[in-house]
Amino acid sequence: MKCLTYQIIKLALSLFLVFLIFNCSNESIKNDSIIVNNPLENPEDGPPAGNPDGDSAIPSDAGLEDVSNPDTIIGNGSPESCTCDAVVNAVAKGGKITFNCGTQPVTIIMDKPAKVFNNANPEVIIDGGGLVTLSGNGATRILYMNTCDANQVWTTDHCQNQDTPKLTVQNITFADGNSTSETEYSGGGAIWVRGGRFKAVNSRFFNNVCASIGPDVGGGAIRVFSQYNNLPVFITNSTFGGAEGYGNIGSNGGGISSIGVSWTIINSLFSHNKAIGNGGNPSEAGTPGGGSGGAIYNDGNTMTLSIFGTRIEENEVNSYGSSIFFVSNDHSGNIKIDNSIIQNNIGGSWYPIYPSISMHSDTPISVTNSTIE
Known part of the structure; x- marks a missing residue:
């Protein structure tokens, strides 16, 4: 017993x-x-998403969208099931899009851009779950939305000012996009947007390129036009470049570029981006034009650039605005900078008030709790 x-x-x-x-x-x-498994946080996978020291408040409309009940899940659990065609088809249908490509980070090589159809769904949310990189493989733009492109279906008689589609990219990386072969809709190496609404949250943009010369083309990573009712594009907790060898490049606006669009940039990081054109806008005699806005290029009329909790450093230009180029043609735009650091940007000239920021001397600029040097 x-x-x-x-x-x-x-x-x-x-x-x-x-x-x-x-x-x-x-x-x-x-x-x-x-x-x-989270390339947005793993240094071996590239710089993380966002400014690690950024602690500015995030408005609800600038934050993550709910994708708990997706309309489309790309993949069946294996990396091989996550293909360019699956992404293109999902974006064409719109709605909430997530991925099931396995438990490890995956890079989906795009051989053509995914395009939003304006009549498919009023919202398009692409959520990579922190594991997905969409790569243009140095050959193609990655994502495109244009409410004024008839090929993507006109849905209103005021395409330049309509409230949908609302496009969100979140928890995802865009790498090696290339729009240099685009002619009609140039710029935006990774993403090109016109109309509706657009925002990027918890996202990374590495090594995207657009046209290298020209006075009014740019956005190595993102190019945006005509947002609904002049509401801002939100860039939240996202990284453009972030380290040597990861920066985005364009004639103007190495990171982002726009005409007549407001931006609100929160807790983000812009570094090692380059504006490589030459001669400014309008082009100086004997030059091809461009080379302004190492990180950010804003042109147009009434618009606001708001920067909160963000670092902009080690960006580079040939002409103007090594960190920011902001020209309001009718002198009605304004800039707000809070809780941010702008430093060690390289090159350029025409800095009437703050180093590395090109702007009209009468443009209202509010700077609080920030370093600009």
């Missing part, structure tokens, strides 16, 4: 030990997966 009791106790202890080993092993896997 004593022998039987001893065997039962021994078996129980053995089972308990196996449980502890299995449970600890699983916990280790869980902890490792949190680090390894």
Whole structure:
């Protein structure tokens, strides 16, 4: 009887030990997966999304969209099931789009851009879950929306000012986009947008390029026109470049570029982006034009550039505005900078008030709790 009791106790202890080993092993896997499986946080996968020191408040309309009930899930659990065609088809249908490509980071090579159809769904949300990179492979733009492009279907008689589609990219990386072959809708190496609404949240933009010369073309990563009712594009907790070898490049606006569009940029990072045109806008005699706005290029009339909790550093230009180029043609635009650092940007001239910021001297600019040097 004593022998039987001893065997039962021994078996129980053995089972308990196996449980502890299995449970600890699983916990280790869980902890490792949190680090390894999220390229937005893993330094080995490139700079993380956003300014790590950014702590400015995020308005609800600038934050993440709910994708708990997606309309389309790209992939069946394997990396091979996540293809360019699947992305293109999902974006064409619109709605809430997520990915199921496995538990490890995946790069989807795009051989053509995914295009939003204006009559498909009033919202298009692309959520990479922190694991997905869409790559243009150095050959193509990655994402396109244009409410005034008849090929994407006109839905109103005022395409330049309509409230939908609303396009959101979140928890995702756009890399190696290239729009240099585009002629009619140039600029925007990774993303080109006109009309409706657009925002990027928890996203990264690496090594995207657009046209290298020209006085009014740009947006190595993003180019935007005509947002509904002049509401701002939101860029929240996102990174453009972020380290040497990751920067975006264009004639103007190495990171982002727009005409007549307001931006609100929150807790984000712009670094190592370049505006490589030459001669400004309008082009100086004997030059091809461009080279302004190392990180940000804003042109147009009534518009506001709001920068909160953001770092803009080590961007470079040939002409004007090594960090920011902001020209309001009718002198009705304004700039707001709070809780931000703008420093160590390289090149350019025409800085009437703050170093690295090209603007009209009478443009209202509010700077609080920030460093600009």
